[in-house]
Amino acid sequence: MKRSINIFYLISCLFFVGCESDEVEELPPNIVVFLVDDMGWQDTSVPFHTEQTTQNKKFHTPYMEKLAAQGMKFTQAYATPVCSPSRVSLMTGMNAARHRVTNWTLRKDSLQPMEKNHDSLQFPEWNVNGLSPVDGNPKSVHAMPLAQALSDIGYYTVHAGKAHLGAIGTPGENPMNLGFQVNIAGHAAGAPESYLGEENFGNGKKGKEVWAVPGLEKYHGKDIFLTEALTQEALSALDTAVTSQQPFFLYMSHYAVHTPIMADKRFFQKYLEKGLDSTEAKYASLVEGMDKSLGDIMQYLEDKKVADNTVVLFMSDNGGLSAHARGGGDPHTHNLPLSSGKGSMREGGIREPMLAKWPDKIEPGTQSGYQVIIEDFYPTILEMAGVDSLNTVQKVDGQSFVPVLKGEKEYDGLRSLHWHYPNEWGPSGPGIGAASTIRKGDWKLIYYHLDQQMELFNLKEDIGETNNLIEKESDKAAELAKDLTEHLKDVDAQMPTYKISGKQVPYPAELFTEVQP
Template sequence: MRKLKLFFTGVVLIFVSCQSEEIEEVPPNIILFLVDDMGWQDTSVPFWTERTPYNDLYHTPNMERLAKEGMKFTQAYATPVCSPTRVSLMTGMNAARHRVTNWTLRKDSIQPMEKNHEALTFPEWNVNGLSPVGGDSKAVHAMPLAQALHDVGYFTVHSGKAHLGAVGTPGEDPLKLGFDINIAGHAAGAPESYLGTENFGNGKEGKEVWAVPGLEKYHGKDIYLTEAITQEALTALDSAVTGQQPFFLYMSHYAIHTPIMEDKRYFQKYLEKGIDSTEAKYASMIEGMDKSLGDIMNYVERKNIEDNTIILFMSDNGGLSAHARAGEPHTHNAPLSSGKGSMREGGIREPMLVKWPEVVEKESISKRQVIIEDFYPSILEMAGIDSLQTIQKIDGQSFVSVLKGETYNGVRPLFWHYPNEWGPSGPGIGAASTVRKGDWKLIYYHADRSMELFNLKDDIGETKNLTELNPEKLKELATTLSDYLKGVNAQMPIDKETGEVVEYPIQILTTNEE
């Protein structure tokens, strides 16, 4: 059942000049470096066809280093907000199927902003998140990625933000999801404080749910949270490296999520560039995250395991832009439109990098469209797991062939589904369903049944709604999206005025034709 088991118990015989040598294949170490709320433009690495002012503002030398040593994906996607992405990552399921469609925290409760929406009544989505056991109400039961790797001999380390299950549920604890080690992960999706001098929020009355757990050794010390969890992660890996056990490190940073708090190691340099203090704080958080990446890459080199270690870099949703930032809202991911919480490109397109020595061509670039649920089957394939009986249906498709340089000429639709309310307003923000197919993208808004059709090849900024100019393409994508939502039994809100479930997009078009 598990190919990887051969790596531990079997040998491969190679005959050379009538003599035999026994060579034991060693599975690769895998590092998944996930950043919170990092936008497509929050880096000095250009992911567009040209450099932008943001690429010149931010300083991420270790991302540049990773890009030079691996492959850059320019069309990689996550979901508009964090928990849906993280559950898709850990299950291989699209959010429409696993139904953890909004961010989780309180057990059995939808989010406060969803309770009194003026136009919609929202469905009872899986507010409790991911569950490793069956029967948990309002949770998706699945085989977590870490569990699959653990079961075939990987040493699994979770470091940083978890945000996979609500308070008081099994899914809130990474140790119940297949991780051998959990560093600072719990139910909350943001830290009360990034500062060791503030005990990372511990001790603040009324803020207990946001306080970062398990880092007491750093309390009172002048250390940033990003640095602390990185140090702890590398210490945790020592035993695996010493024992020559393959490891899976899920380096899941809280940064660069709010609260926007300066990493003083880098703050002053951005102030001296003359930018607003809030933006200088934000930039310092980005550079502190990048320093963590460099520390991990240096560790791998120092331990002489670089040749057998895969590093994947990704973000969980688009960069924050609707609130809490300085400057004009919805512009911080330009040329992309909008940001976190939005179905526009600024809310879902992510910076993605992969280094795999002797497999991935250095400084290569892929335009292949990939989405967050693709990481699950890809990582399993990297680990040599060629057959796995999962509880859940896997929606993701492995991108290992892309890493190996194979071409792909097909057109694969990608889907997003958010029958929820995030809070702020702005372009593409609100309850919606979306499909991208080739260069074309359709967004269907649940509240007013309006639609937006964009050609991303010609209009990456989504400035021209082509619904009236291209009704045939509109109908094609509306059909594709509707068929998918029906096929996965996706939840839809209820229209408060009519009391009816919101229609699929093709139903709206058909009605309008009549």
């Protein structure tokens, strides 16, 4: 263990001028990334809008409230519309258009069924096998995973929960191939067959083997919810690092609040009594169970007296589910005032609840409108760990937001954010379907591949994306279409083709004249 501390001291001497042998060694921070699955911007009692909304009042997340009070709340944080692209971006620092894991992964070498059967579009052969730590694996993106980079400099790396980084039978399906020294229940699938210990978390169900949560046999047959079991196992794993005073990286990646929407009975009844229908009451109980996990981790850090040197980053991998399976409202309304939800390029599909705590670095109770995207986590976490530079095999698109956390930088409106989904998710709804998107400042342009239509919104004035300004603000639309096209070409983004003509979907700038007034 002493060797790990010396490694960090050596690194600091290499990167910072003036290291002397009698200087007090500063330990690197522990880092917790708390990632929730399918949690929407409004699925919390913490208001991320300008005021508390009806949706906020539906949920009870006291530990998110506590984390927000202790750190910084980001009101304009983004991921991708679906899960695997976000997770690979987090682990590589690459924009999804560049790493080409643009849809959710599962079966080796295979497009998703809904992509194979699309009426009009032929989808590209995207990287269906996910993330690979070694070169040469077909239909995979080769990259230096975040956990490997941290492990290499002495961090104790723990993965707990949903992985969904690589297809079945590929290196990326197992987090231990990606630099994690401990893997708790992570595998290729992106959802649990069951959240219930009494149902063995889906193990033993014939025909459902791919969805069964692995590695939690000690809880089989017991009255315990998956979220709780994962938390207990994660904290047990951290004891090794805490006891030996080794810096740790915990990737607490919950299966919650993904479907199946099942009741966490610790919290379910209270939501029924509040008047929620049964489905939404179950969903709210999933949310509160997730929040309790956050609280348990924060309490553990306090009890072990490591909270003062631990970074906690809270994020979701895509927008809240709303196209189907939810109760308590019409489809596409569960993230209001944001439009649509998971699978969509509208704000409800990509804007996420994000919180950050870094003692003595972040001023407690602060808020930032800085626009952050999921690939930014990679360089940010490495900078927190003391890595000033890293020779990676991949081009890192993300930008560190450490200066934002320290209050040294505010958003200047010049940076562009990009999304690319040349794929098919399944359901229909606002913003759902194959599309490319850019946000620059307050402006956002969505380009739909199927019908070559565009939408332009000013999010400062119209957060609900109700007023398409594509004709009224044609100059701004042209500017964004040009910028988006340059990005797609720069990263060699894949585009679908039309089945009838065999021609590639054009870049947005190429047919912008068709939407001129």
